[in-house]
Amino acid sequence: MKDALLALAPILVVAFGGLGLMMTEAFGTRKKGGPASDLALGSFIVFMAGAVVSASLWAAGPEQLPGASSTAPWLIVDRFTLFFDTVLCLGAGLSALMAGGYLPEHRLDRGEFFPLLVFSTVGAMILAASGDLLSLFIGLETMSIGVYAMVGFRRGSLRSTEAAVKYFLLGSFAAALLLYGGALIYGITGKTDFASIGAAIKNGLGGRQADFGMLLVAMVLVLAGLAFKVSSVPFHMWTPDAYEGAPTPATSYMAVAVKSAAFAMMLRVLLGVFGDSASMSWGTGWPPVLAALALLTMTVSNLIAGRQESVKRMLAYSSIAHAGYVLVGVVAVIKPGSDAQASVLFYLLSYTVSTAGAFAALILCGSRGREAVSFEDLAGLGKRHPVAAFALSFFLLSLAGMPPTAGFFGKFYIARAGIGAGLNVLTVLLLLNSVIAAYYYLRVMVFMYMREPAPGAPSAIPMRSGYVTAAIVLSAVLVVLLGVWPSTSLKVAIDSALTFR
């Protein structure tokens, strides 16, 4: 049992850290400046501890751990899990820092936000580690319930409540689809763990033809549920409203950690359950479905993003577009021996730091009662507050894929994997879409540096917060590091890829 505890250390560190924060929040004395600022630091430390523990287990090699196999198949401790644990802790830690500045500034200074964030991350880590339909569902719900509450955190605001209800209803619906698919799979194979299900499908399901039809239905249901969680078109309708209504640190968490965990789940399900050659072929399996989703997701979201008036909403559509790029990498996984999985993992890491940085910079641009959300709010910011404007521009350039930032190499590796797997049309569309995306990222900079605010219009005044600045600096350093030395992290991503077949 001691060995199993060591193998699960990343999850346990974060979970017990969350319990500690919860007790501090309830029993701690309120100091000047409110509880949020103390708890933000506390949760950041918890997340960094989780990230350090995961990274050291990664470096030590989880196959060396005697307890790593005792938790399988419910929780699989391998390099893939530990890579995602690190990324998730990083994304959530950045959100915690943002919340430390954002919540007091916008009079949302309630400490409950931080335990919610921590426990939701525990769910995300369980999700990334799950090798069984049951633990997958528990992880998914633990993660989602925390996020529903965080989205509705601004209780006085109608928009925030609407976003929370919408996200809750559609999220539960997606979970139900996933559950239904899982129930059908269990009905067909009699197993709940991915490896046994995959083996049963590979062995031809005992030759019963009728069950193959049922399996197809199950696959469609599971894919729909997964597509909902990564917010892929046409399952994206909730995303802009939920992202816009939520407090910005929660938006960042949803765009970064929830999406990464959902992609981890997607890779585990697609390769573990539907990893046989029939399911992974263009004629009879999931590749054409995912390729269509990727195509729709990239194109539709980029076209809509260019027409947004709100920067936050534009970033929501941009996060949908990025999900589309990642899906190209996921489709490329069907080519055996390629680095497609590594490109997906690297992309998620670079996307995490770029997006979290962009949201942190957007938080910095606004202040109490005047959250800078629309393009007009940002007009002339480059002259009035060059630092905030520069930070936002920097992360948007990374999202656009400008070298030498992290975003460039993310797109580069995905495109390389796409060409390597023979997905020429998808890869060309990815590059075309990156050009379209550059339009709306650059538009923010046009407003900040080349427009003057309309006379008499209330303009955004940037806030001052050490926490938000720390989040920006941390993400900026990582964006530059990933952009200048991408090979190290790519090697880490290659070593983290799931083995299958």
Next chain:
Amino acid sequence: MKPLPSMASYVPVMLLFILAALVAGGMFTATTYLGPKNPNPTKEYPFECGHLGEGSGDVRPSVKFYMTALLFVVFDIEAVMIYPWAVEFRSLGWSGFATMGSFILVVFVLLAYVWKKGALEWEK
């Protein structure tokens, strides 16, 4: 390896559902078309246990019961976990004791939290 049961073995269950729907639906349809209807004001009046309705139907009931219900579910699930553990107590040994101890500790932290937060107060 034993062959897995086919989905075909669930067909009787589905037939049962269909039969139930047909019987219930048939009864409703039959009474709608066959039963005599002589409505009068007394019959139309909503009543409960023979009493006439009083006051407006548009009142807001207190929903503070939801918190109690929520906490009940949380602490009830705890019992679900403990019963099977108690049955297997001897074979699980000290490691089982430690596992359940840490579980109960977590639940205790939760209890302390809801107590401190005032969720156990009925009237505030």
